[in-house]
Amino acid sequence: MSRIVIAPDSFKGTASATEAAAAIARGWGAVRPTDELVLRPMADGGEGTLDAFGAAMPGAIRVPVTVAGPLAEPVATHWLLLPGEPATGVVELAATSGITLLDPLAPLDAHTRGFGEAIAAALDHGVERLLLALGGSASTDGGAGALAELGAALLDGAGRPVAAGGRALGRLAEVRLDGLRCLPAAGAGLLVDVTNPLLGPAGAAAVFGPQKGASPADVAVLEAGLARLAELLPGTDPETPGAGAAGGTGFGLLAWGASTVPGARTVAETIGLPAALRGAALVITGEGRFDGQSAAGKVPSEIVRLAESAGVPAALVAGLVVAEPRAAGFGASASLTELAGSGAAAVAEPLRWLERAGAELAAGFSASAA
Structure with a gap:
């Protein structure tokens, strides 16, 4: 059994951070039902x-x-x-x-x-x-x-x-x-x-x-x-x-x-995210569009910073991935647009594809751990 921390931002206009965290957790749990899932929905000061x-x-x-x-x-x-x-x-x-x-x-x-x-x-x-x-x-x-x-x-x-x-x-x-x-x-x-x-x-x-x-x-x-x-x-x-x-x-x-x-950073500290990462096997974060701005004070960059400090690998879920996740410190990633086949399909059913993304990440984590 592994402890997995799920800490996404909102997927603006489609899913709140709370909804996104729950959907990713459902997908992960379907593949690895014995893992302990710790949900910490995140925000950077904006809506949510x-x-x-x-x-x-x-x-x-x-x-x-x-x-x-x-x-x-x-x-x-x-x-x-x-x-x-x-x-x-x-x-x-x-x-x-x-x-x-x-x-x-x-x-x-x-x-x-x-x-x-x-x-x-x-x-x-x-x-x-x-x-x-x-x-x-x-x-x-x-x-x-x-x-x-x-x-x-x-x-x-x-x-x-x-x-x-x-x-x-x-x-x-x-x-x-x-x-x-x-x-x-x-x-x-x-x-x-x-x-x-x-x-x-x-x-x-x-x-x-x-x-x-x-x-x-x-x-x-x-x-x-x-x-x-x-x-x-x-x-x-x-x-x-x-x-x-x-x-x-x-x-x-x-x-x-x-x-x-x-x-x-302030949201993460206030909700106790650094403590939640201690002893975790993985942290998953996410946002609607992962691009060059994501490395400038947004939730994904803060999660990577905290994960590196705690010695925990990080994974990314994004509606659309424009920048290279590995270059930003993510060992694994999932794009809702790719999973759904198009951006329109991902936007139409965001929770379905967030759940699918959680399952995909769990399957990959399981394979690497085997």
């Missing part, structure tokens, strides 16, 4: 972070909250209170102000007010530490909406509050932070999986704006608004790695006093 914490930490409590969505429509969601000390609240931007909450997209007017409301709710609850997951944003407002809900005043030339959204940032004349709520005693960590600055060709508007429906003209408007926000917050460096995360929300929360932390 709350689910990853909740699945790995049974004592976590989902605290319901209703907030303003990315266009102010009510969104019933929750934040997560983790067990232990210090009392830690996890708030996920994707669950409050995320791109999946909008159809159609609204690149100029979507905002992060709801994210700020959920953070405020966690502070009202009395948390001593915050972990703020910044992936999956619908907006490019520099975190202005969240700052406003935390007590900042964002004013136009007449001293009136500006509207929410990235478009309105161009009308900013003054940003006052004296009314901001205090950080919790143990601070606030921003879970980020990107190192983009706020501005420029690698910044929030240029890189991520088009993913949120922004045209080239929209990108120019958003870039000018973010530049104006940065001009009025001179105490925060827009070049800070991660300032451009989530449409610049990283920048706004840095101005509040939060600090960036590696998303995948």
Whole structure:
């Protein structure tokens, strides 16, 4: 009997990390039923972070909250209170102000007010530490909406509050932070999986704006608004790695006093993944598309790092494999696209092919162990 740790990220748009881990485990268990399977769904700070914490930490409590969505429509969601000390609240931007909450997209007017409301709710609850997951944003407002809900005043030339959204940032004349709520005693960590600055060709508007429906003209408007926000917050460096995360929300929360932390690494440490790997025979991770970006702070690269430290071999499951898994440290891999015969077939039945991938990896592991 071997102990196998299964720690995938979500397969975005098709399967959550929890669903993916369970499907891989079913496939593995069908081939090697006596193995001990330890499921640790992972996340890097994007969509699914709350689910990853909740699945790995049974004592976590989902605290319901209703907030303003990315266009102010009510969104019933929750934040997560983790067990232990210090009392830690996890708030996920994707669950409050995320791109999946909008159809159609609204690149100029979507905002992060709801994210700020959920953070405020966690502070009202009395948390001593915050972990703020910044992936999956619908907006490019520099975190202005969240700052406003935390007590900042964002004013136009007449001293009136500006509207929410990235478009309105161009009308900013003054940003006052004296009314901001205090950080919790143990601070606030921003879970980020990107190192983009706020501005420029690698910044929030240029890189991520088009993913949120922004045209080239929209990108120019958003870039000018973010530049104006940065001009009025001179105490925060827009070049800070991660300032451009989530449409610049990283920048706004840095101005509040939060600090960036590696998303995948922080999630892994918090859910106890390093301890789970001790004595394991194999760790399996995965994501929807394994490419060059997967080696830059994403879940697969973090799993490989931890596996190498623990002396445990690692295997990869991905919807589509573009980069070479062995070059990234994986001894075995499975592509859902190859197993299903096409990308469309894999997307149509992701759990079926994830289960098949688990079985294929188990068969290969069994053969190598024989």
